[in-house]
Amino acid sequence: MTRLQVLKTYKIFIGGQFPRTESGRYYSLKGKDGFDIANVCLSSRKDARNAVVAARKAFGSWSERSAFNRGQIVYRIAEMLEGRRSQFIEELQLMGLNAANAAKEVDATVDRIVFYAGWCDKYQQIVSSVNPVASSHFNFSVAEPTGVVGIVAPEESPLLGLVSLLIPAIAGGNTVVLLASEKYPLSAVTLAEVIHSSDVPGGVVNVLTGTAGELMPPLASHLDVNAMTSAGLSKDMASAMHVQAADNVKRVFNYPAMDWSKASSQGLSMIEDLQEIKTTWHPIENIGGATSSY
Amino acid sequence: MAKKTTKKSNETGWDYAPSLESIGHIDLKESYDLFIDGKWVKPSSGKYFETINPANEKVLAKVAHANEEDVDRAVKAARKAYDTVWSKMPASERAKYIFRIARLMQERARELSVIETLDAGKSIRESRDIDVPLACNHFFYYAGWADKLEYAFPNRDFEPLGVAGQIIPWNFPLLMAAWKIAPALAAGNTVVLKPAETTPLTALKLAEIIELSGLPPGVVNIVTGFGDTGAAIVEHPEVNKVAFTGSTAVGKHIQRAVAGTDKKVTLELGGKSSNIIFEDAPIDQAVEGIINGIFFNQGHVCCAGSRLFVQESVAELVVRKLKQRMDSLYVGDPLDKNTDIGAINSKEQLEVINKYIKIGIEEGAEMYQPNCELPDKGYFCRPTLFSNVAQSNVIAQEEIFGPVLTIQTFRTVDEVIQKANNSPYGLAAGVWTDKGSRIFNLTSKLRAGVVWANTYNKFDPASPFGGYKESGFGREGGLHGLRAYVKLK
The missing domain is CATH 3.40.605.10 (Aldehyde Dehydrogenase; Chain A, domain 1)
Structure with missing residues (x-):
């Protein structure tokens, strides 16, 4: 007798745990031949709110970790993902990609994570400054993470696209509620499993599956979310997001649809967009040493 | 190897059992x-x-x-x-x-x-x-x-x-x-x-x-x-x-x-870095900082805080506490986790250090060393303190590269900046004070590549290191x- 395969239940990821949607709803994901691949959680507004609570709770300690430590953890995500390379390739193929494109997508994703892992303890050195003010003050400006970020994953590019938005946000010390692509939700959930096993503290990344139409508005209008990012949203959706975001002056970035496999789709600006700049003034005593010109 | 390698001799008589790191897991070729x-x-x-x-x-x-x-x-x-x-x-x-x-x-x-x-x-x-x-x-x-x-x-x-x-x-x-x-x-x-x-x-x-x-x-x-x-x-x-x-x-x-x-x-x-203690400094922390500044890595540190400047009003207190702290340092087997000061890197270097200690005594400075036992084999040196040191003394001018500290005192900010900068070297400096504005005054005026404020000998890959002058x-x-x-x- 042939062995019966054990199938995986795809769940959502909130506060470091994998619950089902509180709503109990699902949508079925069809493969390219029309067969059912999986029942995917159709998350609700309540799930979104729970995810925001988890992200807020995780923000304090994540943002206060040393930049170096964040770098180590982000690099760990790359290591874990590389180790599951074949699983991701299979899953992407299940969702309709051909083998070559699936492999390319996964490899590029690992490299992208490594790219941002390296940024963790470096972007500060590029974006901060010491400011030569005229008075006797030591005046300096540093970047600090914006806070809780809602991310609407690009509908296309099932793994690389969402990683390209997600990783710069957490590399910069933010915490995230990520809405997976409706069309390609499986790799988002499996990525959550990778993140779960990479020393990323619970709540730093939260992943919801469902429809952006239903889940984007509760995030964009949530008063405890500080920023929204997305890429290639429709004009109507992008403008709705902007309007809702204005309630608490969220930072909103709807990047153009892009070819995520290109190097031009990664860069410092993706981190910088989710940073605040803080300037500190400190007095400098001015006594003595005038003739000390050794 | 189980032989007791470190000894305490201060008044408490308290001692730690040796805690040797195992060398069994290392792979060294002949x-x-x-x-x-x-x-x-x-x-x-x-x-x-x-x-x-x-x-x-x-x-x-x-x-x-x-x-x-x-x-x-x-x-x-x-x-x-x-x-x-x-x-x-x-x-x-x-x-x-x-x-x-x-x-x-x-x-x-x-x-x-x-x-x-x-x-x-x-x-x-x-x-x-x-x-x-x-x-x-x-x-x-x-x-x-x-x-x-x-x-x-x-x-x-x-x-x-x-x-x-x-x-x-x-x-x-x-x-x-x-x-x-x-x-x-x-x-x-x-x-x-x-x-x-x-x-x-x-x-x-x-x-x-x-x-x-x-x-x-x-x-x-x-x-x-x-x-x-x-x-x-x-x-x-x-x-x-x-x-x-x-x-x-x-x-x-x-x-x-x-x-x-x-x-x-x-x-x-090289360096001959100054470590400057103001009267408003947290004294106990500063004493730890002085110890770390000069005795870290047996003083084989190019940025070692080898010239200590203490504001006159607290000099007596600082020196007393410093000697007390030196008495509690463990000198001995580097593999012992209790050890604070390990072995001098080579026989040649030990000779250099001893030469400078001799010069210090001959120059009339007052030497203090804790009365700790040293292992019979190997190259060891007791932590050493020289007071009554003048700016012109050889031991205050030249790099010793060992656990040897000189102490000078100062009264004003201006005076200590002059003294600290009066060296051909300019690698690092330490400043100990509760007053932030004073820290930044000194960081602006000290001619050194690294200035540590209320800390010493801190290193990080993200932080540039290097010197001024020679x-x-x-x-x-x-x-x-x-x-x-x-x-x-």
Whole structure:
């Protein structure tokens, strides 16, 4: 007798745990031949709110970790993902990609994570400054993470696209509620499993599956979310997001649809967009040493 | 080995049981060849020298002595690797190699720590908690720069220099290798590195790690030897960059040797750094800072806080507390986790230190040493304090590179700035005060490359390090450390 395969239940990821949607709803994901691949959680507004609570709770300690430590953890995500390379390739193929494109997508994703892992303890050195003010003050400006970020994953590019938005946000010390692509939700959930096993503290990344139409508005209008990012949203959706975001002056970035496999789709600006700049003034005593010109 | 190696003799009579780090898990060969072009090759002279454990004078391994011919082979291998592989590789792939090296080092951190302690005499606590983690982190940090150089040098045309010849000292053997190799590779250069003759082992272990990482042959070459080996690197016409950490005397010699060539040079040399205690400083913390500043790594630290300046009003208190604290320091077996001060790196260095202690006494300064027992074998030196020291005393002017501290007092801010800056060196300084505005006053006026405020001897891969004046030029670490390894057009 042939062995019966054990199938995986795809769940959502909130506060470091994998619950089902509180709503109990699902949508079925069809493969390219029309067969059912999986029942995917159709998350609700309540799930979104729970995810925001988890992200807020995780923000304090994540943002206060040393930049170096964040770098180590982000690099760990790359290591874990590389180790599951074949699983991701299979899953992407299940969702309709051909083998070559699936492999390319996964490899590029690992490299992208490594790219941002390296940024963790470096972007500060590029974006901060010491400011030569005229008075006797030591005046300096540093970047600090914006806070809780809602991310609407690009509908296309099932793994690389969402990683390209997600990783710069957490590399910069933010915490995230990520809405997976409706069309390609499986790799988002499996990525959550990778993140779960990479020393990323619970709540730093939260992943919801469902429809952006239903889940984007509760995030964009949530008063405890500080920023929204997305890429290639429709004009109507992008403008709705902007309007809702204005309630608490969220930072909103709807990047153009892009070819995520290109190097031009990664860069410092993706981190910088989710940073605040803080300037500190400190007095400098001015006594003595005038003739000390050794 | 179970013999009690450290003894306390202060009034409490309290003592710790010895807590020796095991050496059972380390893998040391009897003899090491040169690592050139990805292979272990015998020195053309056939000569080997011994490296010993300065804590018990026992031989640890034999190490190849590279001559001019070997250096030439190494430089040619580095050149070939640069031309054919390393400069052509996408920067993001270069980054991944360096990340790999960092990870492999982390995995072998314990072995590296133990070998470092055996070969250099430094306490296991220091190797384990400071040297080795910092070395790993240095690779980790610079790995990420490899594919971000256009951010480090925005709107500038830049290119790697080519083959970097690197010569490192014996006080932080693995850490200095990391400081040299990591930024060089990240910026796209290839490397010929020579570790110090008394401490070659961790660099050779690093070569094994590099071999394991699959780094293309010739990208990093490690040649062991003495001053003649170093001179051959400096003088080789195909070396494009010389990076040297060591004494000011040798630094000056190198600067002269490269005169008239296009070689780019960075020098990280000696120091006689001031550690300044104001009356409003948190005194107990400051005393810890003074201890750490001068006795860390047996005082074999180029930025050691060897000139202590204490404001007159608290001088008596500080000196009293300092002596009390010195009484509680453990001098002894570096492998013992209780040990604060390990072995002096070599017999030669112990002689240098003892010479200066003698000079200090002859000059009329007042010496204090705790009455601790020293092990019978090996090279050890008690922590030493000199008071009644004048600015003109030899022990207040020259770098001793050992656990010897001089104390002077001051009354005003102006006075201490003058005194602190009155030195040919300018590597580092410490300032202890509760007043933030005073800290920034001193950081602006002290002529030194690093100023520690209410702390001392802190290092981080992200933080540039290097000196003013005769302490050398160029910076290592941080964004600025990259600049030493590129040509900016």
